[in-house]
Amino acid sequence: MKRNLYVSAAAAAVLLAGGPAAAAAVLLAGGPAAAVAATADAVRTAPAAATAPLADTTAEGAAAAALKDYPGVIESLDREANVWHVDVITKDGKGHAELKVDAATGKVTRENVDTDGDAGEHKDLLAAKVTAEQAVKAAVAAHPGEAWTVEWDSDDNGKAASWHVEVRGSDGKTWDGSVDAATGKVTAESDHSDSDEDYGNDDNG
Template identity: 70%
Template structure:
């Protein structure tokens, strides 16, 4: 009888001590299952995260980044300027898919981009610091009409309107190009400069 009493007492201590631990473990396991699902459902892979994922898949220098629905389109130039990859980064999961890779690029075409002190990611941060919102587009713009090259950055504000900035590739200073009504997905190709 004493033996049963000791076993019962020991079991009670284990259950009392283990109960909260088991409940906490179950709660954290449940939270672990729901957080990634919620994150994926929101589709909140940022421009910065899309750049990081693209560069991990294809190392080099980002030439452009553009959000199109649930996909980030990222163009990367290798550091020697001879390779170019067109990548897609899923905005919900961060998964990268190579769409096109070219290893026969003329490196002289990318000389200014490769020499820029400010990266695409830094240009995006500078634009957001000047005008709060989310980076939607970052493009290297090396005009043929005599203007110095710059980063063109499109920021979408919480109100849905876009703000276009020029970011100096040496200093990182962002200046406004124009305000637009937010119904374009980067129709600034060739118009702003």
């Protein structure tokens, strides 16, 4: 009876390490002692589990993190190396925060906060039907890739307010476009190729 218990325990251990085939082979070859020894060897030589890479924070993720830290409306969001720079305006128009969001961890750092701004200066942004987050989704839907920049653009020359969005494609090219702040219509401005040095390897951020 004791021998059967030993065999069962050894087989169970080897099953965990190498599966049914390994357990059967070891038991047939050398019995319980061999199974225990083989299990120990398997544990010593088993490769360490690969460490999962940190998730990269997208434009949408950076916006969400920024607004959680400082509620309001996104005015601009720009990726520089491994950092997102985000400007947020409070919904009363008086507060303005410049935030940094770590692209690897999502951690938010407040660089500058102003609570005594001119509410009238941001009235168009606050009244816009299309938010920065929605502009990003619209732009990426029109031109697949990763949004790298979204900026509020409201000119005084009668031009309709819009969001300027840059989308970086898998082919390395950057697509520039605008998203109408009232209708969400996407208009392409240009396609050009930018090197990774411009977008991914700038350590100044």
